[in-house]
Amino acid sequence: KGREVLEQIDDNNPVIKMFKEYGAELDTKHDRHERIVKISRDITIESKRIIFLLHSAATDLEHKREQIFNEADLRLNQLIEKSFKGIALELEDHDPYLYLRAYTAGVQEFIEALLYYQFLRYGEIQPSQNLCEKFKYMIPILPKGNDNTEVMEISNREVVMVIPLTEFFLGMADFTGELMRRCINNLGSGNIDDCFRICNYVKDIYMGFLSINSSGYKEIGRKIYILKQSLLKMEYVCYNIQVRGSEIPKHMLATVINANNAEVNNEEDEGYY
Amino acid sequence: KGREVLEQIDDNNPVIKMFKEYGAELDTKHDRHERIVKISRDITIESKRIIFLLHSAATDLEHKREQIFNEADLRLNQLIEKSFKGIALELEDHDPYLYLRAYTAGVQEFIEALLYYQFLRYGEIQPSQNLCEKFKYMIPILPKGNDNTEVMEISNREVVMVIPLTEFFLGMADFTGELMRRCINNLGSGNIDDCFRICNYVKDIYMGFLSINSSGYKEIGRKIYILKQSLLKMEYVCYNIQVRGSEIPKHMLATVINANNAEVNNEEDEGYY
Amino acid sequence: MSNIIMTEIFTSFQDYLHSEQNVREEIRNIVKEIEKNAREILTVLQIIHQENGAQQTSSSCLKARQLFEEVRENYKKLSAIVPSGQYYRFNDHWRYVTQRLCFLAALTVFLEVGILVSINTVAEILGVKVQASEGFHLDLEDYLMGLLQLCSELARFAVNSVTSGDYNRPLEISKFVGELNAGFRLLNLKNDSLRKRFDALKYDVKKIEEVVYDLSIRGLKPGSASTEATTE
Amino acid sequence: MSNIIMTEIFTSFQDYLHSEQNVREEIRNIVKEIEKNAREILTVLQIIHQENGAQQTSSSCLKARQLFEEVRENYKKLSAIVPSGQYYRFNDHWRYVTQRLCFLAALTVFLEVGILVSINTVAEILGVKVQASEGFHLDLEDYLMGLLQLCSELARFAVNSVTSGDYNRPLEISKFVGELNAGFRLLNLKNDSLRKRFDALKYDVKKIEEVVYDLSIRGLKPGSASTEATTE
Amino acid sequence: MSNIIMTEIFTSFQDYLHSEQNVREEIRNIVKEIEKNAREILTVLQIIHQENGAQQTSSSCLKARQLFEEVRENYKKLSAIVPSGQYYRFNDHWRYVTQRLCFLAALTVFLEVGILVSINTVAEILGVKVQASEGFHLDLEDYLMGLLQLCSELARFAVNSVTSGDYNRPLEISKFVGELNAGFRLLNLKNDSLRKRFDALKYDVKKIEEVVYDLSIRGLKPGSASTEATTE
Amino acid sequence: MSNIIMTEIFTSFQDYLHSEQNVREEIRNIVKEIEKNAREILTVLQIIHQENGAQQTSSSCLKARQLFEEVRENYKKLSAIVPSGQYYRFNDHWRYVTQRLCFLAALTVFLEVGILVSINTVAEILGVKVQASEGFHLDLEDYLMGLLQLCSELARFAVNSVTSGDYNRPLEISKFVGELNAGFRLLNLKNDSLRKRFDALKYDVKKIEEVVYDLSIRGLKPGSASTEATTE
Amino acid sequence: MSNIIMTEIFTSFQDYLHSEQNVREEIRNIVKEIEKNAREILTVLQIIHQENGAQQTSSSCLKARQLFEEVRENYKKLSAIVPSGQYYRFNDHWRYVTQRLCFLAALTVFLEVGILVSINTVAEILGVKVQASEGFHLDLEDYLMGLLQLCSELARFAVNSVTSGDYNRPLEISKFVGELNAGFRLLNLKNDSLRKRFDALKYDVKKIEEVVYDLSIRGLKPGSASTEATTE
Amino acid sequence: MSNIIMTEIFTSFQDYLHSEQNVREEIRNIVKEIEKNAREILTVLQIIHQENGAQQTSSSCLKARQLFEEVRENYKKLSAIVPSGQYYRFNDHWRYVTQRLCFLAALTVFLEVGILVSINTVAEILGVKVQASEGFHLDLEDYLMGLLQLCSELARFAVNSVTSGDYNRPLEISKFVGELNAGFRLLNLKNDSLRKRFDALKYDVKKIEEVVYDLSIRGLKPGSASTEATTE
Ligand SMILES: [Mn+2]
Ligand SMILES: [Mn+2]
DSSP: OHHHHHHHHOTOHHHHHHHHHHHHHHHHHHHHHHHHHHHHHHHHHHHHHHHHHHHHTOOHHHHHOOOOOOHHHHHHIIIIIIIHHHHHHHHHOOOOGSSSSHHHHHHHHHHHHHHHHHEEEHHOOOOOHHHHHTTTEEEOOOSSOOOOOOOOOEEEEEOOOOOOOOHHHHHHHHHHHHHHHHHHHHHHHTTHHHHHHHHHHHHHHHHHHHOOOOOOOOOHHHHHHHHHHHHHHHHHHHHHHHHTTTOHHHHHHHHHHHTTHHHHHHHHHHTTT | HHHHHHOOOOTTHHHHHHHHHHOOOOOHHHHHHHHHHHHHHHHHHHHHHHHHHHHHHHHOOOOHHOOOHHHHHHHHHHIIIIIIIHHHHTTTTHHHHHHHHHHHHHHHHHHHHHHHHHHHHHHHOOOOHHHHTTEEEEEEEEOOSSSOOOOOOOOEOOOOOOOOOOHHHHHHHHHHHHHHHHHHHHHTTOOOHHHHHHHHHHHHHHHHHHHHTTTOOHHHHHHHHHHHHHHHHHHHHHHHHHHHTTTSOHHHHHHHHHHHHHHHHHHHHHTOO | OHHHHHHOOOOOHHHHHHHHHHHHHHHHHHHHHHHHHHHHHHHGGGGGGGGGGHHHHHHHHHHHHHHHHHHHHHHHOOOOOOOOTTHHHHHHHHHHHHHHHHHHHHHHHHHHHSSOOHHHHHHHHHHHHHGGGGSHHHHHHHHHHHEEEEEEEHHHHHHHHHHHHHHHHHHHHHHHHHHHHHHHTTTTOSSSSSHHHHHHHHHHHHHHHHHHHHHHHHTSSSHHHHHHHOOO | OOOOHHHHHHHEEEEEEEEHHHHHHHHHHHHHHHHHHHHHHHHHHHGGSTTTTTHHHHHHHHHOOOOOOOHHHHHHHHHSSTTTTOOOHHHHHHHHHHHHHHHHHHHHHHHHHSSSSOOHHHHHHTBBBBSSGGGSSHHHHHHHHHHHHHHHHHHHHHHHHHTTTTOHHHHHHHHHHHHHHHHHHHHHHOHHHHHHHHHHHHHHHHHHHHHHHHOOOOOSSSSSSSHHHHHH | OOOOOHHHHEEEEEEEEHHHHHHHHHHHHHHHHHHHHHHHHHHHGGGGGGHHHHHHHHHHHHHHHHHHHHHHHHHHHHHHHHHHTTTHHHHHHHHHHHHHHHHHHHHHHHHHSSOOOOHHHHHHTTTTTTTTSSSSSSSSSHHHHHHHHHHHHHHHHHHHHHHOOOOHHHEEEEEEHHHHHHHHHHOOSSSSSHHHHHHHHHHHHHHHHHHHHHHHHHTTTTTOOOHHHHOO | OOOOHHHHHHHHHHHHHHHHHHHHHHHHHHHHHHHHHHHHHHHHHHHSSSSSSSHHHHHHHHHHHHHHHHHHHHHHHHHHHTTTTOOOHHHHHHHHHHHHHHHHHHHHHHHHHHSSSHHHHHHHTTTSSSSGGGGOOOHHHHHHHHHHHHEEEEEEEHHHHHHHTOOOOHHHHHHHHHHHHHHHHHHHHOSHHHHHHHHHOOOOHHHHHHHHHHHHHTTTTTOOOOHHHOOO | OOOOOHHHHHHHHHHHHHHHHHHHHHHHHHHHHHHEEEEEEOOOOHGSSSTTTHHHHHHHHHHHHHHHHHHHHHHHHHHHHHHTOOOHHHOOOOOHHHHHHHHHHHHHHHHHHHSOOOOOHHHHTTOOSSGGSSSSBOOOHHHHHHHHHHHHEEEEEHHHHHHHHOOOOHHHHHHHHHHHHHHHHHSOOOSHHHHHHHHHHHHHHHHHHHHHHHHTTOSTTTOOOHHHHOOO | OOOOOHHHHHHHHHHHHHHHHHHHHEEEHHHHHHHHHHHHHHHGGGGGGSSSSSHHHHHHHHHHHHHHHHHHHHHHHHHHSTTTTEEEEEEEHHHHHHHHHHHHHEEEEEEEESSOOOHHHHHHTOOOSSSSGSSSSOOOHHHHHHHHHHHHHHHHHHHHHHHHHSHHHHHHHHHHHHHHHHHHHHHHSSHHHHHHHHHHHHHHHHHHHHHHHHHHHOOTTTTHHHHHHHHH
């Protein structure tokens, strides 16, 4: 019985016609999802590399540091101008939340890199609003039909890359992981003041997360837990500096540290020539 | 103390020199891995689409079926000639097992599609050796240095896409899932003989898997389990045909089925014009 | 927190989360209402499986149509709450019930006129848009899920029709579901819930075919030539 | 199985699996031997942590060198078994012990001459190639893992050196590990085991720096100007 | 612990914990007995699935009734142990077996008189209260769970009745389960185990409908016109 | 280690551990062989599910019996290695395959004579004792697990028998599994793997009952009055 | 549903379920408020970990005390809603936040007067009863969980106190936590979440002991002879 | 169950299972007692971590010795219950507490005379055999696990000794644990829980070495030349 049903159905059958349209729509969506995933993977990798680059900015050679910062800035902007623009164009006229899972990994890693860059260079991170500004793209609208090469006013349309605020904070939580790495590395390289500064900074972020009601956001809860572990490690680093530093009078500690950093200071001085 | 260590280290430091080389090597590997992953994703998607296409070959219109088979064959070959060649070139002179995880998903899905195609068109699958033959590529070696455009003998080098045999069988296990879909669909479309044939075919595959010692290959064990579930479903379909078919004498059953398929038979006859 | 910038950053985050939670709360309340509507429509339409359900079909459809009016109003409220362009942010709340309502709308239309309802018509029945760009819309995948649910219900309906002595209905269902099945085969489904649900469709098709088969070998298939032949 | 082709297919698969299992068995046996070697070398070198270990360092290194000869022989056996181009198929069996031996080779060389051993030298010590294309080789990541293990051992060594009254060693270690740390920072590590292990390096660096710091504030740092100043 | 106050605090805690553990132990022991009763009743009632079970149904029900007496005594013991107001604290211990007994009581009553047993009657059979405020009671949800278990058993019973040649029973079951299904549909269940179990009810309903279908299409449905026609 | 006493202690430990590891190695090797035997027996007996399997049943049983001889020899080796009183220390190595062989022995006996094999007979077939006190024995729980595996296989066999046109087998199976089920119901199983496996038995029972149902409703049940009518 | 009796049964069930769902809804709303209170108290008390937190401790405690007033009001609302005798039925809703508040109350009291708060006092602070028989009460296990959370916080506090130059606090904490640890050790905890949490206590104890160790070895322990020597 | 043979089979199974469950119940009860003993001994010995614990060490050991008498009696009961040759069948019940008691016996002996207790002595203290062939014995692996637990306790003890001003104890511990570590290193452990626990030993060793380091760099190491210099 069934066999003839299938055979009888020709391409003009209304059901078949309907489903051909449906199929095209599903394919379009799936293809777009796949394209966005690919861009997101690129963003993830490049962001990780930028973070790695930034870790090497733990140097006291100011020109070297500046050089690294400039490179990081450039590469972050390239991500914004290329990869994110690519996603934004894919998402134009589409609900970004439909494709969020395709690019969430890339976005979070990018934010982690961006905030780490901001913190290292300026000692502060910028609120997400500033980022939103950068995620607006002006796309020239090509006049269609009109083939004459006269000088015309080219109008632009604005395309926006939407990043849900939760993504920003998930990236921020990851960013504290990099701060912990930096804090502990600092101890190794004698950058004691920075240890305290970073530790306090992460304390602020931790209290920020504590103060919000994140029930229903499992991912945030998970990251707060990791954040707390990082913070405890940093606090222990600061504790160690303090307890060791207290073995000799404060004024002598300063001497000792300076003595140990003699060469470094010299090099730093050279920076003023 | 540590700070100066880091600062003192210049680019001529032997350790730094060593690590720069190491870094380059790691990057090369990572980049290659990433490129292969991307190709593999393409293969996965296209293979799934081919499988879907093949399911629509459950038609009795021979020309339509042939058309589908031809298209599937073409697209499978395109995968071999393009995507897999791409992977093979990436893997040239490299241990394929190092990158296996990057392309295992694509390979398995491709084998699933290939076997399903072979089974539908020829009623049998081909052993993996035949596939290996197809995975050899002749790449012309460009003469270097010699810039003169004289006619030269262009020599080729052979590049092979290596597919571990386990991957082939993992793909084969998935292929039985498609057979189950087909078997149950057949019942719907009255293709009773095919139900028995497919069911017996999967029984053979199941016994094949039972007869091998797969301890230590978790993935295979998992797939055997799924395979058994599929087989049980198919056996139940055959059971149903039998138990229902036995309500009336065999010779009458034939009549009934033929009566029901009258229109179909007519259409099939038309095929002989 | 000594750091003022940080305080500000988190305050705005809390505001964001808070307003989101409020929106979700409101959505949940409306969705509960819609679920209640759906449950009522389902109960009304269950009459078809009863022994003498056939006679009451049209009055059941009528009742269902009235209940769909409430549904429309509730979707209107929902669309007023969900910010434009954020449909998929909150989608999970109403996805399931929407699929159910697609099924119920499709069942109603099938019972009324025996044809496959289009996504446009379902959207109309629910009082939502078809295109995402126009506002609160009906997701294609939800519509398709609803159709798959319909097939399961029809398989059951085919069985119970025979019990009630209605030998015509199974044939009608068989044709309808056969076409739908052919339609679905045209779709390139990903390995998602839709694909999984579609895989289950086979069993419904199989069941229906078995019913039709049972009717034919017993010569109960209306209007078939072989009926006479076999029963003699 | 009635189907002959299928029988053949699976027979060849069974052969394949069987021969693979045999290879694995042989590999496992040799690796067990290598593990025994590694354990012995480690025990020999543990002397450095003992109170009067310093005097026996060179004789320990000598013993270690002898044991490495056995290691080389075992790797030779291993390389004879592993089919060319399938190093990474069986890699998991020897990866861990190879990392350990890289650590031990690097420790031996450090104790002997105080420098970072290159991957080439380690490969020589283990009797394997450096390039994958040349045959059974030393994986770069395994070499790097070995170096990271070395740093942990040196951190412990720095602590115990002070207990033994050797105030020079910690400085040497500090310089050495500092350079290694700088080297590792040049690498773009993925989120894998190497990255994880590298993240732990910080704690070794920190520990060593604390030892050096302890020595400086007590004026025990050999040859530092401030020593006099503080102890006075 | 030098601190006397703290010692006291913890000593009194220990007493508290100890007595709680004792209560749990006693509950566990009684529940084990009740489980044994339930197992026996189930075994007695399984007779219905056997080929000639129909004749022995009433004697099985009688035996079950006797076993329920023991159940009552055990529940009495249980209610004596559970401190007032802490029913839900220890609830997990007896919840499962109570659901099972609700099923068994409902099955017994169905076999005896063919009707749905009320929660009051079940409570009586088990020797517990209905209202939580009156003491150790029968939780409504446990009663409902028991009814759902009953439906599964009846689906199986319908199948086996046909095997035994009893073509009447399936119709009776179909009507009974159909009504129960309609009843459950009225409930606005939240997303818990009851809801999950209810979702499984549809498979039982479908199974039973198919049995009835099989009877009708073969003209075995008692009292249907076509029966006569075909069997003649 | 300077301390001589400690060295001695640990050296003797090493001997102990070494000999244990050797025992385990030998056990593993023999168990591998037994697993191979089991796999072969399973493959041989799979013939029953094939289209014309019925004719070949007795020759399959014969082949299985021959393979069991090898099994016996391997168990003899095993019992020689396992130190007396340490059966349960190494039990995990052979537990799983022993359960499988209990299933296979029970299946063979069922195919040969249609009865439930006793634990004594299975022990004989495997060449082991029944009582733990007599030496290397067959654990009761392993025997029971084997029986439960048998039921699953028989459920599948019932289905395939019908497909092959053998309408008698399902009845035989139904009776057999029904009795086994009743037997298991008597056992007060604690909450372990046996209990879990037993809980799955009900699905096999149901499946088999449905097969018998399908046969009876179509008058295919041998010995039923309606059969004659139809087959005439 | 044709059957009137059944309709009645299910309608009354629906009423029952509906009122239960309402109770849960109200409970959830109040618990959300309490969670908000707890979050605010926690944030207020976090000040102790900050660099100059010591000075602000008492003002923080004051703020916490004010917030506890709101907590009390909310618990009053809660106790009004939960039907008598059904505390443990709805317990899961507030258990977690109650444990948290026990921790916060215990921390506040510790900061204020340095002693272990009794369960009576915590119950007072939260505005609930101590005995289950008196009404809405504080469960002993929740109180104990709160104390264990306190120990973790104090371990962190000990570390940060040292960083802030307060060398006295760690000793006070060490004594306090040591006694608590000894107290808990007396309890025969069964294998539940409390036991698991208690097992984690040893890490806190160790951490704190190491802080005290660090202070003593550097002569920073207040009141120790060597302190005077160094600080002079 | 109509079949008498099967009934018999299952009835005898039930007896078997029942008696096994009884044995387990008895074992559990005795083990609970032993756990209580172990908890008490642990509490008694915890005194060593207290500020002035040193003075009370010998009296604590005495109390521990008395408590071990009860332990012996309980093990005697246990050995009476466990059927001969089935030690490893029920092993899981007492394994954990036996390891704990090995640790406690080893700690007691260390505190008394500063040496490593042999397995024979521990077996004597617990009142069990050493050889599996002699009856209820002390498993070697449990003894080794106990030693590893001892090392963790000693690491903590080293830290707290310094806090109490006892600078000698850490050196003694360092030597003891160092030797134990060397001993364990000789063992070729397979990849089980013992191996895992041994891998954790290195953290204890490191901790203890760091305590000794802290003492030496501050000239607090007894008998070192620099001590005099600094303390003068
Ligand atoms: Mn990161
Ligand atoms: Mn597939």
